[in-house]
Amino acid sequence: MKVLLADDHDLIRQGIKLVLNKYNKYAKILESTNFTNTLTTVKNNLDLDLIILDLFMPGSSSTQTIKILRHEAPSIPIIMLSSSEDIEHIKSALEFGANGYIPKSSPNEIFYSAIELVMSGGIYIPQQALNPDRDHDSTIESALTERQTEALQLLAKGKSNKEIARMMNITEHTVKSHITIILNHLNAKNRTQAVLHAQQAGMISSLQKP
Amino acid sequence: MKVLLADDHDLIRQGIKLVLNKYNKYAKILESTNFTNTLTTVKNNLDLDLIILDLFMPGSSSTQTIKILRHEAPSIPIIMLSSSEDIEHIKSALEFGANGYIPKSSPNEIFYSAIELVMSGGIYIPQQALNPDRDHDSTIESALTERQTEALQLLAKGKSNKEIARMMNITEHTVKSHITIILNHLNAKNRTQAVLHAQQAGMISSLQKP
DNA sequence: GAATTCCTCATACTTATGGATGATAAAAGG
DNA sequence: CCTTTTATCATCCATAAGTATGAGGAATTC
Numbered sequence: 001m002k003v004l005l006a007d008d009h010d011l012i013r014q015g016i017k018l019v020l021n022k023y024n025k026y027a028k029i030l031e032s033t034n035f036t037n038t039l040t041t042v043k044n045n046l047d048l049d050l051i052i053l054d055l056f057m058p059g060s061s062s063t064q065t066i067k068i069l070r071h072e073a074p075s076i077p078i079i080m081l082s083s084s085e086d087i088e089h090i091k092s093a094l095e096f097g098a099n100g101y102i103p104k105s106s107p108n109e110i111f112y113s114a115i116e117l118v119m120s121g122g123i124y125i126p127q128q129a130l131n132p133d134r135d136h137d138s139t140i141e142s143a144l145t146e147r148q149t150e151a152l153q154l155l156a157k158g159k160s161n162k163e164i165a166r167m168m169n170i171t172e173h174t175v176k177s178h179i180t181i182i183l184n185h186l187n188a189k190n191r192t193q194a195v196l197h198a199q200q201a202g203m204i205s206s207l208q209k210p
Numbered sequence: 211m212k213v214l215l216a217d218d219h220d221l222i223r224q225g226i227k228l229v230l231n232k233y234n235k236y237a238k239i240l241e242s243t244n245f246t247n248t249l250t251t252v253k254n255n256l257d258l259d260l261i262i263l264d265l266f267m268p269g270s271s272s273t274q275t276i277k278i279l280r281h282e283a284p285s286i287p288i289i290m291l292s293s294s295e296d297i298e299h300i301k302s303a304l305e306f307g308a309n310g311y312i313p314k315s316s317p318n319e320i321f322y323s324a325i326e327l328v329m330s331g332g333i334y335i336p337q338q339a340l341n342p343d344r345d346h347d348s349t350i351e352s353a354l355t356e357r358q359t360e361a362l363q364l365l366a367k368g369k370s371n372k373e374i375a376r377m378m379n380i381t382e383h384t385v386k387s388h389i390t391i392i393l394n395h396l397n398a399k400n401r402t403q404a405v406l407h408a409q410q411a412g413m414i415s416s417l418q419k420p
Numbered sequence: 421g422a423a424t425t426c427c428t429c430a431t432a433c434t435t436a437t438g439g440a441t442g443a444t445a446a447a448a449g450g
Numbered sequence: 451c452c453t454t455t456t457a458t459c460a461t462c463c464a465t466a467a468g469t470a471t472g473a474g475g476a477a478t479t480c
Contacts, residue, residue, distance in 0.1 A: 113323035122334055124327055145426065158403030161467070172466095173429055180468065190436085191467075192402045193368030357457065371436070382436095384458050390438065400466085401437080 001027040002047060006038040007054035007081065016052060016081075019111055035065060042073050050119055051078045053098075066098055077118045100124040143185050149203075151178040156195045156204045211237040211329075212257060216248040217264035217291065226262060226291075229321055245275060252283050260329055261288045263308075276308055281397045284407035287328050310334040354395060354413075361388040366405045366414040 001024045007013050013031055020027050030045060032038040042048065051069065069078060077099040100118040102111060114124045144152065147168070154164045161179065165172040179191065188194035198204050211234045217223050223241055230237050240255065242248040252258065261279065279288060287309040310328040312321055324334045354362060357378070364374045371389065375382040389401065398404035408414050 110327065113326045116323045117320065117327065117334060122324075124332055124334060147427065155402070156406075158398065158400060158406050160400060170427085171429060173431090174427070176468070177428080180470095183468080188368065190368060190370060192365070192405055195402055195405065196366075196368050355456065371438095380457080381459060383460060386438070387458080390440095393438080399438095 001049050002030070002045065003027055004030045004032065004038070004041055004045065004048050004051045006032045006041075006051065008033045020115075023112055023115060038065070039068065039072065042069060042076070046073055046076075048073070048076050050115070051076055052081055053078055054081050079115065079118050144182065144203075148178050148182055148185075151175060152182050152194070152198055152203065155179065155182065155191055156198055158195075211259050212240070212255065213237055213260045213262065214240045214242065214248070214251055214255065214258050215262050216242045216251075217262070218243045226321075230325070233322060233325060248275070249278065249282065252279060252286070256283055256286075258283070258286050260325070261286055262291060262325075263288055264291050281395070284397055289325065289328055354392065358388050358392055358395075359413075361385060362392050362404070362408055363414060365389065365392065365401055366408060368405075 003020060005013050005016055005020075007016070017029055020029060030041055030048075032041050038053070042051065051073075053065065053069070066078065066080075069076075080098045080101045082101070082103060100114050100123060102114050102124075117124050150168060151164055154167060159167070161172050161175045165175045168175070179194075183189070183191070183194055186194045186197040188197050195204075213230060215223050215226055215230075217226070227239055230239060240251055240258075242251050248263070252261065261283075263275065263279070276288065276290070279286075290308045290311040292311070292313060310324055310333060312324050312334075327334050360378060361374055364377060369377070371382050371385045375385045378385070389404075393399070393401070393404055396404045396407040398407050405414070
């Protein structure tokens with residue numbers, strides 16, 4: 001297996017190399033740290049099995065990079081890497097021909113799996129690219145108290161005030177009090193917006209069932 | 211982890227159980243071998259983490275099955291299984307709300323990885339399901355009509371009925387008509403749930419700011 | 421001990437949502 | 451031509467959601 005690792009951060013390249021080596025002990029790993037370097041490496045190694053590409057690399061915009069690489073090597077799978085979880089960039093990367101996108105914050109298992117699937121010809125789209133990210137703590141979050149946060153979690157499951165009241169063992173009145181504060185804090189005009197904003201701010205625990 | 215394994219072939223269920231057990235030693239695996247059985251099991255176990263569904267099972271057509279299951283449990287990930295690699299079937303399965311599709315011929319590693327990724331919230335699309343025009347067909351839409359879909363998009367931005375009415379150039383009455391149908395279709399009790407279910411089903415262009 | 425914050429509950433009111441039901445017109449398809 | 455689907459609008463009604471305002475008790479902080 002021959003992989004190109006295009007990222008300008010030494011540390012990250014190091015980490016990925018470890019993962020790749022676990023995935024395949026005999027993987028041949030090429031590296032590049034800027035755009036021109038990446039491009040020439042690709043041109044000279046059209047037998048690459050995979051390109052792992054940082055979203056932000058000196059020398060070219062992310063979409064441009066993908067576009068050009070796709071043109072040079074239409075059949076080599078490209079996995080995008082990014083520390084930021086900027087949704088627009090992810091979207092355009094996938095549109096321009098990337099085969100997968102992996103947030104750098106992904107646990108190793110996800111990383112393995114995504115590489116495996118993309119190498120086998122599939123496309124992997126992570127949760128974050130579908131629903132806005134939820135990993136970084138926000139300034140808004142600290143503004144909500146414990147009970148308010150509890151209410152928000154239930155709100156974010158689509159529960160009604162009555163249901164929330166029952167589940168939190170308080171009256172509907174109190175729920176309304178909480179919700180009003182939540183709406184204000186999230187700058188939302190109604191509960192649906194509150195949920196959306198909360199999702200965007202990463203304030204909602206991810207693995208819950210409605 | 212609680213998984214429903216819906217397949218009428220003993221052998222296949224056996225094999226999948228092995229894979230699942232490797233994936234998670236303590237996975238609780240339910241089984242069903244026909245459509246009605248599958249449906250009741252789902253209804254009685256809305257806390258399922260995953261449904262693995264054979265494309266061809268006695269009692270219902272494949273798309274119908276997906277459709278109905280999606281309706282009953284809009285937020286449970288569904289992975290389709292199939293021995294045929296009929297592209298049309300794969301496509302319609304994905305269109306009707308499956309979160310992933312795995313050919314039975316897949317090597318175990320792919321199988322394992324796909325389960326992992328779908329469970330973590332992503333969508334896995336295998337090579338077979340992709341045609342030349344990859345940007346056009348990746349939209350996962352449902353049986354909602356055009357105007358209903360439009361309304362849903364606005365709903366999913368947290369807009370009120372009044373706002374939706376203004377933006378769609380119709381009366382609030384009509385908006386309500388649309389929304390009522392949307393709620394039914396998504397098996398949601400209120401608009402917030404509708405948005406959540408639609409997000410899960412991949413029915414919203416979720417890359418938009420609220 | 422006083423002030424503050426949080427949680428709780430309450431009343432009263434306005435507006436939003438959602439369901440039931442039905443009518444009309446246009447378009448599509450047999 | 452007839453049927454079905456879709457989109458539109460409508461009325462009536464019940465319930466949900468949201469706002470304003472205040473008040474009491476517990477815990478915390480100053």
